[in-house]
Each structure stands twice: as structure tokens, then as C-alpha cells.
Amino acid sequence: MREFKDKESNTYKLDLTFGNVVRVKTASDGKFNLLEPEAIFRDEKPLCLALWEDPLEFYELLWHLVEPQATAKGIDAAKFGELMAADCIHTATLKFYESWREFFQSLQRPKLAIVLDKLIAYQAKALEQMNKLADRFKVADSKMDAAMEAELNRAFGKLEASLDSILAPSPSGS
Numbered sequence: 001m002r003e004f005k006d007k008e009s010n011t012y013k014l015d016l017t018f019g020n021v022v023r024v025k026t027a028s029d030g031k032f033n034l035l036e037p038e039a040i041f042r043d044e045k046p047l048c049l050a051l052w053e054d055p056l057e058f059y060e061l062l063w064h065l066v067e068p069q070a071t072a073k074g075i076d077a078a079k080f081g082e083l084m085a086a087d088c089i090h091t092a093t094l095k096f097y098e099s100w101r102e103f104f105q106s107l108q109r110p111k112l113a114i115v116l117d118k119l120i121a122y123q124a125k126a127l128e129q130m131n132k133l134a135d136r137f138k139v140a141d142s143k144m145d146a147a148m149e150a151e152l153n154r155a156f157g158k159l160e161a162s163l164d165s166i167l168a169p170s171p172s173g174s
Contacts, residue, residue, distance in 0.1 A: 002095040006083035012066040016103040
């Protein structure tokens, strides 16, 4: 069973039992059917992808999943939202998907476990590639800064030369 913490270090268990999966489906009026990760969510994308891409949808699911634990700690939905910093949501997302994958592995539904496994792997690869791209932008930024500074220095040098020629004594002596 996986866990995550909020920004005040309250710990929540991601206990994906069959009972909790059914409870989440019921509490969300059928919106979050965790038994069908490939089902189209809101006529757009499969649930597993929509939850990954939309932190607000994921937050809503997460609240349904941990509500009994949170309320036992005296934390309501509004307070839970305040406690879930961006890094907490990110960690909870990763832990949830790992738990969801393990749920389907235990249920002997390898097709669904593989879908979630690939989603986790592809998202990790995408993040790795974005970090590499960020490093390339740092190099490009340095080159751009150097080029702009050189151009400004050149332009300022021309301005200084122009001012010097204007202010220089004229050949007629006046």
C-alpha cells in the first residue's frame, strides 16, 4: 500500500481495495469508475489519461479516495485542498498510478495493469525529455544573452563615436 503526505506531513494511504474503488464510484456519482481506466471520460480521453493530465480532476478523485482518512484527522475538503501543494499532488499522482497498476495486477487483469504501467513509463520519459529541453534552452539563452550584449555594445560604440564627432572642435576653429 502506497502513501503520500500533504504539506503539513499528514500521511494518507492509497488503499485501492475493491470496497474503496466501489465507494469512490458511488461517492462521485459514477464519475470515477476505477475499474475501467480505459473508459472514455467526459467524451474526450480515457479516464487514466484524463486524470493524469488534469490535476483538478485528479484532486477530486484523490479527495474521494482519502476522504474517510482525512475526516478522521479533522480535515475537510477545503482544508485538504489547502494542504495539497503542487509537489504533494505530483507525488500523490505517481503513488496513485502505481497503486492502481498493482490493483489490476492483483486482480489478474494484466491488460489494464500494462496500460497503467506504460502511462507511468511514458510520463517519466516525457519529464526526462522536458528536462533535457530545459537544459538546451539554458544554452540558447546564454547564446542569446551574449549576442544581445555584443549588439548593444556595438550600437553604443557607434553612438559614442557619433557623439565624439559632433562634439569635436570644428576645423574652422569656431
